[in-house]
Amino acid sequence: MSLAAAYDPMLIPEQPPVESADFKHSMRFLAGAVSVVTLGQGRDRTGFTATSVSSLSADHPSILVSLNRASSSWPILQRYRRFCVNVLADDQQAVADNFAGRGGVKGADRYEGAAWETLASGSLGLVGALTVLDCELEEAIERHSHSILIGSVRAITTRAEAQPLLYWHGGYRHLSNQTA
Numbered sequence: 001m002s003l004a005a006a007y008d009p010m011l012i013p014e015q016p017p018v019e020s021a022d023f024k025h026s027m028r029f030l031a032g033a034v035s036v037v038t039l040g041q042g043r044d045r046t047g048f049t050a051t052s053v054s055s056l057s058a059d060h061p062s063i064l065v066s067l068n069r070a071s072s073s074w075p076i077l078q079r080y081r082r083f084c085v086n087v088l089a090d091d092q093q094a095v096a097d098n099f100a101g102r103g104g105v106k107g108a109d110r111y112e113g114a115a116w117e118t119l120a121s122g123s124l125g126l127v128g129a130l131t132v133l134d135c136e137l138e139e140a141i142e143r144h145s146h147s148i149l150i151g152s153v154r155a156i157t158t159r160a161e162a163q164p165l166l167y168w169h170g171g172y173r174h175l176s177n178q179t180a
């Protein structure tokens with residue numbers, strides 16, 4: 001029998017669906033960098049904490065973020081079509097808590113207690129973040145409960161000397177300085 005025949009996709013049995021609870025448990029093992037995504041202007045300013053940020057392409061500098069469409073950020077993003085990804089340093093956990101809505105903090109109040117600078121796009125960049133990516137929304141692909149945001153990066157600032165804030169197993173983590 002040829003290899004092609006051995007891997008005929010028609011012969012692969014249908015698999016039962018994965019339980020949502022099992023998937024959530026599995027994702028607890030995925031360590032992630034913590035970012036806050038800032039968006040909107042004036043009284044519309046809001047944003048959210050995200051671990052779903054990843055690089056899409058350096059060829060056309062662009063990133064991906066997954067945003068729950070039930071979030072208060074979704075209608076604002078659709079209106080302004082701009083967002084800014086602020087990758088947090090390990091001393092910025094309080095900013096992560098604010099933008100996750102902990103303690104019921106909403107909208108523009110999420111920006112209180114931290115220093116911000118206004119970027120060319122009108123979004124606010126977090127002073128002291130590891131890197132700040134000012135983006136134009138290239139596309140929002142609606143899939144299941146979330147939208148996959150493709151951000152075209154228009155401006156970048158970095159602060160190389162700090163350590164990242166991480167999230168793993170339901171809690172914030174810090175890098176130990178050991179190398180492999």
Ligand SMILES: Cc1cc2nc3c(=O)[nH]c(=O)nc-3n(C[C@H](O)[C@H](O)[C@H](O)COP(=O)(O)O)c2cc1C
Nearest residue numbers: 048049050051052066067068071072099100101167
């Ligand atoms: C560590 C962490 C990571 C998160 N990552 C995401 C994410 O990638 N996408 C998302 O839509 N929400 C994410 N959330 C949840 C949002 O930050 C939170 O639901 C939102 O800020 C509050 O929604 P609201 O604006 O409707 O109050 C994350 C929360 C935490 C604490």
